[in-house]
Amino acid sequence: xxxxxxxELLRRRxxxxxxxxxxxxxxxxxxxDRYGGPETWSSPRADLCRxxxxxxxxxxxxxxxxxxxxxxxxxxxxxxxxLTLGVxx
Amino acid sequence: xxxxxxxxxxxxxxxxxxxGAIDALAGLHSSDPEAAHALRVARxxxxxxxxxxxxxxxxxxSSTAMCTWRRNAGLTEDAMVRRLGRLVERFDTMSGTxxxxxxTSLLNGAIDGLLDALRGxxxxxxxxxxxxxxxxxxxxxxDRDPTLAAWLAGLIGADDRWFEAIGRLDEIVRRGLAxxxxxxxxxxxxxxxxxxxxxxxxxERIEFLAHWATRTPIWAEALLDAPWSVxxxxxxxxxxxxxxxxSHTSDATMPPRVSDTAERTxxxxxxxxxxxxxxxxxxxxxxxxxAVATSPRLDPDAVEAVVAxxxxxxxxxGSTAHRDQLELLAELVRLTPPGSMAEGAARGLARSVxxxxxxxxxxxxxxxxxxxxxxxxxxxxxxxxELAALLGGVLDDPAAQATLGLxxxxxxxxxxxxxxxxxxxxxxRSPTAAVAVMAGHLADTTRILHLVDTAREDRDELHAxxxxxxxxxxxxxxxxxxxxPAVGPARAVPLTRQLTTVSTRAVxxxxxxxxxxxxPDVGLDRDLAVDFTVVALEAPTRDPVVRRALGLDPVPxxxxxxxxxxxxxxxxxxxxxxxxxxHARVLAVVxxxxxxxxxxxxxxxxxxxxxxxx
Numbered sequence: 001x002x003x004x005x006x007x008e009l010l011r012r013r014x015x016x017x018x019x020x021x022x023x024x025x026x027x028x029x030x031x032x033d034r035y036g037g038p039e040t041w042s043s044p045r046a047d048l049c050r051x052x053x054x055x056x057x058x059x060x061x062x063x064x065x066x067x068x069x070x071x072x073x074x075x076x077x078x079x080x081x082x083l084t085l086g087v088x089x
Numbered sequence: 090x091x092x093x094x095x096x097x098x099x100x101x102x103x104x105x106x107x108x109g110a111i112d113a114l115a116g117l118h119s120s121d122p123e124a125a126h127a128l129r130v131a132r133x134x135x136x137x138x139x140x141x142x143x144x145x146x147x148x149x150x151s152s153t154a155m156c157t158w159r160r161n162a163g164l165t166e167d168a169m170v171r172r173l174g175r176l177v178e179r180f181d182t183m184s185g186t187x188x189x190x191x192x193t194s195l196l197n198g199a200i201d202g203l204l205d206a207l208r209g210x211x212x213x214x215x216x217x218x219x220x221x222x223x224x225x226x227x228x229x230x231x232d233r234d235p236t237l238a239a240w241l242a243g244l245i246g247a248d249d250r251w252f253e254a255i256g257r258l259d260e261i262v263r264r265g266l267a268x269x270x271x272x273x274x275x276x277x278x279x280x281x282x283x284x285x286x287x288x289x290x291x292x293e294r295i296e297f298l299a300h301w302a303t304r305t306p307i308w309a310e311a312l313l314d315a316p317w318s319v320x321x322x323x324x325x326x327x328x329x330x331x332x333x334x335x336s337h338t339s340d341a342t343m344p345p346r347v348s349d350t351a352e353r354t355x356x357x358x359x360x361x362x363x364x365x366x367x368x369x370x371x372x373x374x375x376x377x378x379x380a381v382a383t384s385p386r387l388d389p390d391a392v393e394a395v396v397a398x399x400x401x402x403x404x405x406x407g408s409t410a411h412r413d414q415l416e417l418l419a420e421l422v423r424l425t426p427p428g429s430m431a432e433g434a435a436r437g438l439a440r441s442v443x444x445x446x447x448x449x450x451x452x453x454x455x456x457x458x459x460x461x462x463x464x465x466x467x468x469x470x471x472x473x474x475e476l477a478a479l480l481g482g483v484l485d486d487p488a489a490q491a492t493l494g495l496x497x498x499x500x501x502x503x504x505x506x507x508x509x510x511x512x513x514x515x516x517x518r519s520p521t522a523a524v525a526v527m528a529g530h531l532a533d534t535t536r537i538l539h540l541v542d543t544a545r546e547d548r549d550e551l552h553a554x555x556x557x558x559x560x561x562x563x564x565x566x567x568x569x570x571x572x573x574p575a576v577g578p579a580r581a582v583p584l585t586r587q588l589t590t591v592s593t594r595a596v597x598x599x600x601x602x603x604x605x606x607x608x609p610d611v612g613l614d615r616d617l618a619v620d621f622t623v624v625a626l627e628a629p630t631r632d633p634v635v636r637r638a639l640g641l642d643p644v645p646x647x648x649x650x651x652x653x654x655x656x657x658x659x660x661x662x663x664x665x666x667x668x669x670x671x672h673a674r675v676l677a678v679v680x681x682x683x684x685x686x687x688x689x690x691x692x693x694x695x696x697x698x699x700x701x702x703x
Contacts, residue, residue, distance in 0.1 A: 013121055020119050024127060027117075029110035029134055032142075035103045041146075045363065048590055049142050056134040063127040070123045 010078035014071040021067035199223040207257045214268035224279040242287035256305040277311035282318045295326035302327045303334045309353035321367045328357040336380035355388035362394035365402020372399040379424045382434045389433035396437025401589030415468040422471035430482030436593040439489035443496040443585025450533025480544035488597035494557025499584035504530040512638040520640025528695035619672045
C-alpha cells in the first residue's frame with residue numbers, strides 16, 4: 001500500500017536543510033580569504049593554500065545551493081502530499 | 090632575493106580566524122540523509138583547513154622570525170633604561186654618525202668586556218647588558234643611516250672576536266652558569282641583523298659564517314630565530330656546511346661542541362624547504378645532494394621536504410628553473426647507487442616526480458639514454474636501467490610507494506584530460522586520428538608503469554602503489570590529503586603539481602585509512618586493466634563532443650547510460666573481486682557494440698596493459 005508522506009515532516013526537513021544551507025553560506029571559512037591575502041602572507045605555499053581554499057569555497061557554495069534545491073523539492077512534495085490528503089478526506 | 094613576506098599582526102589574526110572557521114565547521118550537524126553531501130563538503134573543507142592551511146600559518150607563527158631581536162633583547166628593565174640613556178647621550182655628543190672611531194671604540198669596548206668577563210675577569214651579566222645596549226643604540230642609528238649600517242656590517246661580520254665570544258657565552262648559558270636574563274641568542278641575532286646582506290656578497294664571507302655555525306649551534310639557532318634578517322644565500326650556505334658536517338662527508342676538522350648540531354641541521358633543512366629556490370640552490374651542491382640522497386644521519390622528514398621543494402617547487406623563472414630541476418634529477422640519478430637511497434630522498438622524489446612525468450613518458454626509451462630537450466638545450470637524465478634503479482629506491486619505502494601510486498593515477502587522469510582537450514579543440518580530425526590522440530596520451534603513463542615494472546619485478550611488493558592508484562580515483566582519498574582535484578580554480582594547478590606539497594606521511598595515513606592494511610593480492614596487471622578500461626571509457630561516456638570526435642556517435646545512448654552507471658559502481662567498489670565482475674560487465678556491454686569494441690581494442694593495444702608486456 002502506498003503511504004502519503006507527512007507534509008509537516010517534509011516541511012520540517014526542508015526547513016532544516018534551509019537552515020544548514022544558511023549556515024554553510026555564512027560560515028566564517030568563506031571569509032578567510034579576506035584575512036589571508038598576499039598582504040598577510042606571501043609564499044608559494046601560501047599561494048597553494050589560497051588556491052585550495054578557493055576550490056573548497058566554490059564547492060561549499062555549490063553544496064549550499066544544492067541544499068536549497070533539495071529543500072525546495074521536499075516542499076514541493078509536501079504541497080503534493082497536502083493535495084493528496086485533501087482529496088482523500 | 091625576496092620570495093616571502095609576512096605581516097605578523099595579520100598572520101596572528103589569520104590564525105585566530107582560521108581556528109574560528111574550523112570550530113564553526115565542526116559545529117555543523119544534520120541527521121537528514123539529504124544533507125549528507127553538504128556535510129561531506131564541509132568536512133573536506135575543515136580537513137583542508139586543519140591539515141594544510143593551519144599548519145602553514147602555524148609554521149610562520151611558531152617562527153620567532155616575526156619578532157625582531159630588539160623587542161626582547163634580554164636586558165633587565167632597569168639595566169636597559171640606565172645603559173640606553175647613557176649610550177644615547179654619548180652618541181648624541183658625537184659629530185653625527187661620521188664618528189666611526191667612537192662607534193668602533195664603543196663596540197670594541199663592549200665585545201672585549203664580554204670576552205674578559207667570560208675569561209673570569211668581570212661580571213658576565215653586566216658585560217652582556219653593555220653589549221646589548223650598545224647593539225641597540227647602534228642598530229637604531231643604522232636603521233636610519235645605510236652608510237653606517239654597511240660600515241657596521243663590515244666591522245662585525247668578519248671579526249672572530251664576536252663569534253668566539255658569542256660561542257663561549259652560549260656554552261656558559263647552556264651549562265646554567267650565566268645570570269638568568271643572559272642569552273647568547275640576543276647578541277647572535279644582533280650580529281645576524283647587522284651582517285644581513287653583507288655575508289651574501291661573496292662566497293668567502295658566507296663560508297666564514299658557515300665555519301662558525303659548524304662549531305657552535307647558536308648560529309643555526311639564531312638563523313632559525315630570525316631567518317629573514319639575512320639573504321637566502323646565507324641561510325643556504327650555513328645549511329650546506331651543517332649538512333656536510335652532520336652527514337660526516339665534510340672535511341671539517343672541528344667536532345661540534347654540543348651534540349645537537351644535527352637537530353639544528355634538520356631544522357635548517359626544513360627552513361630551506363620553505364623556499365623552492367633556496368632548496369634548489371642547496372641541492373645544486375653535489376656534496377649536499379649526495380648526503381641528502383644517501384645519508385641516514387639526516388632527518389627523513391626534513392630531507393623529504395627539501396628534495397620535494399627543490400625538484401617539485403613551482404618554477405620561479407620559467408624554463409631556466411625547469412632545466413635546473415631536470416639537471417638536479419639527473420644528478421640524483423647519477424649520485425644514488427642502487428639500493429643506497431635514504432628514505433627521506435625516496436619520499437621527496439615520490440612527491441615531486443609528478444611534474445616530470447609528461448616529458449619522461451614521451452622520452453622514455455629502453456634502448457638509449459633518456460634525453461629531455463629544454464629549449465635549444467637538452468638534459469641527459471640517464472639510461473633506462475639507471476632510472477629504473479632510482480625508482481626502485483622510491484619503491485623500497487612504503488609511504489613513498491603509496492605516494493607514487495597516487496601521482497601516477499593523477500598523471501593518467503591528466504593525460505586523459507589533455508587528450509580530451511585536444512579532441513575538443515580540433516573536432517574536425519578523423520575518428521582514426523582522434524583514437525590515436527587518446528591512445529597516445531594514455532600510452533605515456535603506460536610507459537612510466539613499464540618503468541615501475543622494470544624497477545620492481547616482484548609485483549607482490551607493489552601493494553601500496555597499486556592500492557593508492559586504485560583508490561586515487563575517489564575524492565575521499567584526495568580530500569583526506571587536502572586536495573580536491575575536480576573543482577573550480579584547483580584545475581589551474583595540475584594534481585601532480587599539487588601533490589608535490591603533500592607529505593608522504595599524510596598520503597600513507599590517508600591510504601591506510603581508506604582501505605585494508607594489506608591489499609588483496611590480485612596482481613598488478615588485473616588492477617591496472619580495470620583502471621585502464623575506466624580511464625579509456627570515461628571521456629567518451631561523459632562528453633558527447635569527445636564521443637563524436639572518436640566516431641562513436643552510432644553507439645546508442647542506452648549503452649552509454651549503462652556504461653556510465655557501471656563506471657560509477659567500479660569507482661566506489663573497494664572489493665577487487667566485485668570490481669572484476671563489474672569490469673567484466675563493462676566489457677560485455679562494450680562487446681555488444683562493434684564501434685565501441687573497436688575503439689577500446691585499439692586504445693588498449695597501443696596504450697593499455699598490453700604496453701606492460703602483459
